[in-house]
Amino acid sequence: MEEKEEGVNLNWTLPVSSVQELVRQRQPDAVPPRYLRDDIVMAGHHRELSQGLPRIDLGKLMDPPSRSTELCNLHSACRQWGLFLLVNHGVLDEGMRMMKENVQGFFDLPHHEKQKSAQKPGSLEGYGQAFVTSHDQKLQWNDMIFLKCHPAHARNLDLWPKNPPEFRIALEKYSEDMRKLAAEVVKYIGMALGIHEGELDLLTKSFGEGKYEVRMNYYPACPEPERAIGLLPHADISGITLLTECGNIPGLQVLSKDNCWVTVPPVPGGIVVNLGQIMEVYSNGTYRAPDHRAVVNKEKERVSIATFCYPSPSLPVGPSPQLLAATGLPPIYQTLSNSGEFLQCFLSHKLDDAVPFIDTLKLQTPNRCVRPFHLLLVL
Template sequence: MKEEERANLNWTLPVPSVQELVRQRQPDAVAPRYLHDDVGLAEHRQESLQGLPCVDLGKLMDPPSRSTELRNLHSACHQWGLFLLVNHGVSDEGMRMMKENVQGFFELPYHEKQKSAQRPGSLEGYGQAFVTSHDQKLEWNDMIFLKGLPLHARNLDLWQQNPPEFRIALEKYSEDMRKLAVEVMKYIGMALGIHEGELDLLMKSFGEGKYEVRMNYYPACPEPERALGLLPHADIPGITLLTECGNIPGLQVVSKDNRWVMVRPVPGSIVVNLGQIMEVYSNGTYRAPEHRAVVNKEKERVSIATFCYPSPSLPVGPSPQLLAATGLPPIFQTLSHSEYMQCFLNRKLDDAVPFIDKLKL
């Protein structure tokens, strides 16, 4: 299929593995197609985020401490749209198993990883996302992107059987993330002032929603100040749950005063990042933050991002309860889930208008 005939952003072109480029050539400079001198990376080491909000799920679940922790959660979602979640209840064993198998996958020989290579017309599989032209600048990462839930959405042809426990780990992890997302959404809804029937509907929709897992490998980079692991973007689901597989920092988020700040890994925590479905649902009260991944000169970084969507039956629009309680007019349209996804997938990557602005009334 020719470039101009490709339907939308679900199409991605095959590109070289960055891991293999590093392994084979051990370059002392970044190839031109990976250079991003135009995005202001010079400052990317200057600032670390000391005051990143930390939310304790245990305190949210405990009635005596809930109201204080809900205020903390509300502030985090409003000010940052991103927070560290501790006491999240996901078993250490499940987390360890997933991390080990993801790292094991990226340690496989290239020909083994290629068994999960992306097929034409799909982002799912091993490769890079959103490569829509042969001259587009590339990101310094390899990834494998798989649909975890619902069960019927899984493409098991792409689910590796090497490492031997990869499938078992991903099945358990997908279910763990679904359970966690339902709990997180319950308290995000409560922090927003949603209650009773609508809160039950919100939780039910995430219980029945789709969960997609992107496993990222960022090799060591000879010129980290000139390359990017992930370009700046905001996520489109309800929330993203990010697990770091080590202690190498790389995630950066834009603060409200427009600075790039580093999110340092905290052992045992999960980073919760609000997506644009929640920015719309909150009628702009909460934000889906712009973020990116930078790379390291000496060390690789591995991370696991789980994109958590509500059920396709739930419209994407401002909360009716919230509009009624505040008396404010809706800022955003209300779309069906399929309309929302098509609006995203049919846009151009270099569109000057941010996706969230296309959803506004």
């Protein structure tokens, strides 16, 4: 692969060594220099969620007598956190169990077997790491396999592992369950925002026909967890993200409104719903796409599954027309013609840009979205 570092977009990544193999072969008693992230890990202070993450019961949202109260709870969670724990979500335990077992089984395979699904030049899809754009870039303490799942024609089955034997079956079923769940969740997020009738139907239908991509993360035990980072602080660019933990090891942290990193404890059977920047733009800034990160553990590995849920590529990305009409407020964000244009803007954004990507979409900020010359593969 050409080892260019200038003009690289975020759909391009350099191959790097497996952190899992580094730990297995060398068993280091200190974090190797390229993984040292004292600047990130030591910034800010931490606390546990004393009262737990806001819990939203999908069953109550679906039940007319309890819907109004639960919609108020959902509205508050989206405003204050942009993150909530979804319970009573209706996804069968068997499907979730099968997916978790196969993801764990994949990362338990010998390295040469996992390498059969390794990323190809010019794509983030497959086994490896994302967004490595230079040879002196600091790295994150994780390995991942990232696969496109919906629509079906977007799948690159050459990268879908054949081992474990049921991996493909599990991923196909799980991603379909997440697609159906996301459309339902987005419908109620729209209702909580005050969207109704035709626009609500369009929003729901768009996520039913949207793009779904699954990132499976492996965070090995780390000899100095206070000096490494599993996943850098970031806000997702999706509509929403659905996160499933494969065990009981905490690692997800979310940045609260008072700029404190808060640890989100795993809850058996629960799914963490994280609002992405498409939804923050759609809500005209009413709802948050929160910054979050993954920290690592000294004794235990952690495995998680994140499903990135996008609306149909034909849906414009901008503030809700109904919301603007109802509030009388001016739009904060520009409207892009479709979610494909939105994703192209993100992929052309530089990782080290001092201006956060979402701020480049604000109307009072000069539009710094530079469209790439060539058609990009979107996340």
